[in-house]
Amino acid sequence: MAQLHFTIFIFFSFIFAISSSSFAPPRHPFDPLTETELKLVQTIINKTYPIGPSHKFTFQYVGLNEPDKSLVLSWYSSPKHNIKPPPRQAFVIARDNGKSREIVVDFSSRAIVSDKIHVGNGYPMLTNDEQEAATELVLKFKPFLDSVTKRGLNVSEIVFTTSTVGWYGESEAETERVIRMMPFYLDGTVNMYLRPIEGMTILVNLDVMKVTEFTDRLTVIMPKANGTEYRISELEPLFTRRFEPSFCSRKVQDSR
Numbered sequence: 001m002a003q004l005h006f007t008i009f010i011f012f013s014f015i016f017a018i019s020s021s022s023f024a025p026p027r028h029p030f031d032p033l034t035e036t037e038l039k040l041v042q043t044i045i046n047k048t049y050p051i052g053p054s055h056k057f058t059f060q061y062v063g064l065n066e067p068d069k070s071l072v073l074s075w076y077s078s079p080k081h082n083i084k085p086p087p088r089q090a091f092v093i094a095r096d097n098g099k100s101r102e103i104v105v106d107f108s109s110r111a112i113v114s115d116k117i118h119v120g121n122g123y124p125m126l127t128n129d130e131q132e133a134a135t136e137l138v139l140k141f142k143p144f145l146d147s148v149t150k151r152g153l154n155v156s157e158i159v160f161t162t163s164t165v166g167w168y169g170e171s172e173a174e175t176e177r178v179i180r181m182m183p184f185y186l187d188g189t190v191n192m193y194l195r196p197i198e199g200m201t202i203l204v205n206l207d208v209m210k211v212t213e214f215t216d217r218l219t220v221i222m223p224k225a226n227g228t229e230y231r232i233s234e235l236e237p238l239f240t241r242r243f244e245p246s247f248c249s250r251k252v253q254d255s256r
């Protein structure tokens, strides 16, 4: 069975920056969370909201809960920063059974100090996991596979980008957390954007992990993969030579 390639481009998603000094004490109240602290967040939250495959609780964002400016300033202006720094806390946005939670975790007391359900504007950002799950879902979705066959394409060469549908208000029909999956074709190129598979509209509801809309309006001719290479290492010297400094300086001399 051929390996499935999928490239996922993440819009509005968050990449954890794990500090290299994971085990050193935090030096500044604005330092990002360490690896140890990130793990602690999971442990503390798991006491209240069990985390695991059988529970629909996901971490969409975990970051520093920035302390009050006045506390940071008084710490900063103290001689040799010898007063107690403001409390270290994490701010978490989680998705819990179709609701968005905003949770503040305090590290010294190892407890949740604030927990609210967010109502109103916006959705939590996407995670890699849910985009990968949505990709796998579509790659097994029968009407999609039929459309791929109809176009004479090899499903193993299809990759997706995802795009959030957006926020259109709070009425029942509009609150679904939905992404659009846009297919592209590799099969001989790495330059996927030049080979969109057009004509299909595929929507996935992330809370229920289901394809909620699929339409195939038309088939558009697929551009050839030939001539779409852009990686310098793969290009003929003819194309790369003009970037060589010696080549440029010789040209300057010639023109005198």
Ligand SMILES: *[C@@H]1O[C@H](CO)[C@@H](O)[C@H](O)[C@H]1NC(C)=O
Binding pocket: 042, 043, 046, 050, 051, 052
């Ligand atoms: C959460 O807690 C449960 C029960 O205490 C445990 O089995 C599970 O491994 C924990 N999960 C994580 C991710 O820590």
Ligand SMILES: *[C@@H]1O[C@H](CO)[C@@H](O)[C@H](O)[C@H]1NC(C)=O
Binding pocket: 002, 003, 154, 155, 156, 157
């Ligand atoms: C489809 O693509 C996979 C790998 O990308 C390849 O191994 C397989 O032979 C292809 N199938 C056909 C029918 O061309």
Ligand SMILES: *[C@@H]1O[C@H](CO)[C@@H](O)[C@H](O)[C@H]1NC(C)=O
Binding pocket: 226, 227, 228
């Ligand atoms: C594109 O195809 C033509 C004809 O098959 C071939 O001569 C040419 O080398 C190809 N170009 C690239 C960049 O692969």
